[in-house]
Amino acid sequence: MIDFTPMTDAAFPAWQRYFVAEYAQEIVENYRLSEEKALRQAAQDVEHSFPDGAHTRTQVLVNLMHRADGGEQHIGYLWYTPNEAMRSVYICDFYLFPDCRGQGFGKAAMRALEQRLAQQGFSEIKLRVAAHNDRARRVYDTCGFEVTGINMNKVLDTTHSDGQENNA
Numbered sequence: 001m002i003d004f005t006p007m008t009d010a011a012f013p014a015w016q017r018y019f020v021a022e023y024a025q026e027i028v029e030n031y032r033l034s035e036e037k038a039l040r041q042a043a044q045d046v047e048h049s050f051p052d053g054a055h056t057r058t059q060v061l062v063n064l065m066h067r068a069d070g071g072e073q074h075i076g077y078l079w080y081t082p083n084e085a086m087r088s089v090y091i092c093d094f095y096l097f098p099d100c101r102g103q104g105f106g107k108a109a110m111r112a113l114e115q116r117l118a119q120q121g122f123s124e125i126k127l128r129v130a131a132h133n134d135r136a137r138r139v140y141d142t143c144g145f146e147v148t149g150i151n152m153n154k155v156l157d158t159t160h161s162d163g164q165e166n167n168a
Contacts, residue, residue: 002112088124
């Protein structure tokens with residue numbers, strides 16, 4: 001059984017360290033910023049999203065727990081933002097620890113989340129998957145998520161600042 005336990009003030013810094021590092025890596029890969037700039041951007045985004053730390057009212061940040069045979073195992077984190085007006089939530093981060101992957105925990109956590117949100121009156125879950133994250137894509141596909149759009153970007157060549165087109 002998958003359970004969601006609220007993030008505590010004591011555990012928040014560990015999540016923050018993990019998330020900033022992971023998010024910065026995604027920024028480097030997808031937006032081609034330097035590691036230094038990506039780390040700064042990721043840290044600023046977390047500070048903006050969590051001005052009150054783990055108890056920021058506009059965000060839901062929980063520990064994912066697997067409970068079985070009288071014991072429990074911390075298997076990862078889930079962060080989402082509820083939109084009461086739209087009766088939807090947006091998953092900002094869904095992370096399973098590496099040693100917990102490939103065991104069905106991802107699908108079980110998604111099913112548990114769906115049940116929890118439906119009971120709370122939500123009718124839709126939204127998220128974004130990085131283009132290179134095939135494992136996450138398979139989990140979401142298996143759980144019935146559908147592609148609703150494609151994010152695209154183009155990094156411009158800023159080495160030619162004279163206004164001339166670069167025909168290289």
